[in-house]
Each structure stands twice: as C-alpha cells, then as structure tokens.
Amino acid sequence: MFKPFVKFLCAMALAKAILGQNIFIASPVVHTNVVAGSNITIQLGEINPFDMRDFGLLMGIQACTSASACPDVSHGLGQLLYSGPFTPAWHEGDKYNYQNFTVTVPSLPSGPVEFGVAHFFFVEASFNIASLEFTNITLNIVSSAEDGY
Numbered sequence: 001m002f003k004p005f006v007k008f009l010c011a012m013a014l015a016k017a018i019l020g021q022n023i024f025i026a027s028p029v030v031h032t033n034v035v036a037g038s039n040i041t042i043q044l045g046e047i048n049p050f051d052m053r054d055f056g057l058l059m060g061i062q063a064c065t066s067a068s069a070c071p072d073v074s075h076g077l078g079q080l081l082y083s084g085p086f087t088p089a090w091h092e093g094d095k096y097n098y099q100n101f102t103v104t105v106p107s108l109p110s111g112p113v114e115f116g117v118a119h120f121f122f123v124e125a126s127f128n129i130a131s132l133e134f135t136n137i138t139l140n141i142v143s144s145a146e147d148g149y
C-alpha cells in the first residue's frame with residue numbers, strides 16, 4: 001500500500017515540474033525596439049530538458065493598448081509569425097537548450113506589442129502528461145532602423 005503512494009507522489013512532483021513553465025524567451029529582452037518589416041531572431045530556451053514529444057509551437061504578435069496593458073496570450077496569440085516544431089538542442093558553451101527562430105516583424109503601428117508563444121507537448125511518464133504552456137514578452141515596434149537595433 002505504501003509503494004503505490006510513493007509512486008503517486010513522484011508522479012505528482014514530475015507533473016508539477018512539467019506543468020510549470022518549461023520554455024522561456026532568452027532573447028530579445030523585454031522592451032527591445034524592433035523595426036516593422038524586419039527579421040528578428042527569437043531564441044526560445046527550455047528550462048527542464050524533459051524527454052518530451054513536441055506537438056508544435058505557435059508564435060504570434062499583437063498590439064498592446066499601452067506598455068502596461070498587453071493582452072493575455074493564453075486568450076489569443078494575434079497575428080501568427082511561426083507555426084511548426086520545437087526541437088531545442090544543446091549548443092557548446094551554452095547554459096540551456098534552445099532553438100533560434102527567425103520571424104518577420106509585421107507592419108504594425110509603432111508602439112508596444114505582445115509577442116506570445118504557445119507550446120503543446122507530451123511527456124511519457126507514468127501519468128502520460130499532455131500540456132499546453134505559454135510564454136510572452138513585450139516588445140516595442142518602431143518604424144525605422146534609426147529607432148531600432
């Protein structure tokens with residue numbers, strides 16, 4: 001009777017770790033100026049390198065009403081910039097697994113935008129956990145390279 005309970009607790013701890021945040025936007029940093037129409041590199045890192053089965057990643061962008069009032073990306077990602085697999089890898093000299101993505105910044109009006117990521121994945125454990133996770137970052141759209149980076 002004791003053993004199944006311990007097994008249950010371990011599965012719960014694993015589930016908690018998995019269902020927590022597993023991805024993060026390593027770059028660009030929050031409030032980076034990005035030029036409308038230009039290509040930027042999004043570096044998406046992985047916090048817990050689980051042996052997960054990836055079911056796909058979506059990245060989108062949408063305008064904020066102000067820098068402090070951005071939409072909740074779990075309610076909608078806005079204009080889609082990427083949809084496809086997430087296959088993070090470890091690269092020599094780096095502290096975490098990541099994947100770089102090149103996305104084109106749409107021609108939105110200058111001002112704050114919410115860049116959001118949704119990731120659906122599956123971890124084969126005793127509980128077979130399917131999970132959808134989100135992360136987001138506020139960027140600032142500018143119209144020309146003089147204001148950008």
Ligand SMILES: *[C@@H]1O[C@H](CO)[C@@H](O)[C@H](O)[C@H]1NC(C)=O
Binds near residue numbers: 102104
């Ligand atoms: C952005 O990347 C796309 C696809 O790689 C390319 O076709 C396009 O020319 C690039 N645009 C700019 C402004 O560099």
Ligand SMILES: *[C@@H]1O[C@H](CO)[C@@H](O)[C@H](O)[C@H]1NC(C)=O
Binds near residue numbers: 027041091100
């Ligand atoms: C990913 O992008 C970053 C920033 O642009 C760059 O420093 C790094 O070398 C890239 N990594 C790979 C594997 O291309």
Ligand SMILES: *[C@@H]1O[C@H](CO)[C@@H](O)[C@H](O)[C@H]1NC(C)=O
Binds near residue numbers: 072073074135136137
């Ligand atoms: C979006 O980012 C903010 C700031 O990092 C965070 O507080 C919020 O929980 C994030 N929302 C989602 C859905 O991840």
